[in-house]
Amino acid sequence: MASQRARARRVGVQVTGEDNLRLLAERLRPLTKNKIRIGMQGDAELAMIAGVHEYGSVKMKIPARSFIGTGKKKGQAPIGKLVRVGVTEIAHGRKRVDELFSEIGETGLDRMKKNFERIKQPPLSARYASRKTGSRKLLHREDELRDSLIYDIVPKGR
Numbered sequence: 001m002a003s004q005r006a007r008a009r010r011v012g013v014q015v016t017g018e019d020n021l022r023l024l025a026e027r028l029r030p031l032t033k034n035k036i037r038i039g040m041q042g043d044a045e046l047a048m049i050a051g052v053h054e055y056g057s058v059k060m061k062i063p064a065r066s067f068i069g070t071g072k073k074k075g076q077a078p079i080g081k082l083v084r085v086g087v088t089e090i091a092h093g094r095k096r097v098d099e100l101f102s103e104i105g106e107t108g109l110d111r112m113k114k115n116f117e118r119i120k121q122p123p124l125s126a127r128y129a130s131r132k133t134g135s136r137k138l139l140h141r142e143d144e145l146r147d148s149l150i151y152d153i154v155p156k157g158r
Contacts (some may be wrong), residue, residue, distance in 0.1 A: 027090050030097040035156050038075075038108040039068060042148040049141055050148070065119050067145075071112030078107050098153075105151035116146055 040050050056064035082103055089095035 034153050036105045038151040040148040041150050067116045071115035074115050075108040075111035101153045109151045
């Protein structure tokens with residue numbers, strides 16, 4: 001049986017004897033209730049187009065041009081930094097959990113949109129580029145795809 005790896009990142013919040021542990025637990029508990037989802041939202045056709053661009057299509061001979069997965073990877077470091085600082089601020093009563101969640105969502109969404117703007121590879125095939133008139137955009141319905149990128153805060157378990 002293959003073992004599954006679990007990854008967890010810890011945030012170093014130092015507690016001194018002067019801190020009220022019950023108050024600290026009250027401040028940090030809401031962090032366990034919700035999660036931030038960053039992705040896209042749209043109609044069925046736009047979702048299908050996003051899926052084809054994200055993973056490619058052998059049948060349609062379209063290479064993958066990931067904008068969600070690679071955007072998520074590019075957002076991990078700045079989000080990790082936000083979380084480390086934010087949890088400490090929450091523990092000391094200087095920030096609310098909903099503020100941290102919003103900052104995480106905005107940062108992740110910003111990184112995903114910046115990544116979306118940088119997609120240049122793989123280029124259009126010569127055959128398709130010769131048929132395509134006007135724009136040299138790689139992604140079909142590019143403006144609608146970019147505008148469909150969102151984040152939301154939802155209860156864990158959804």
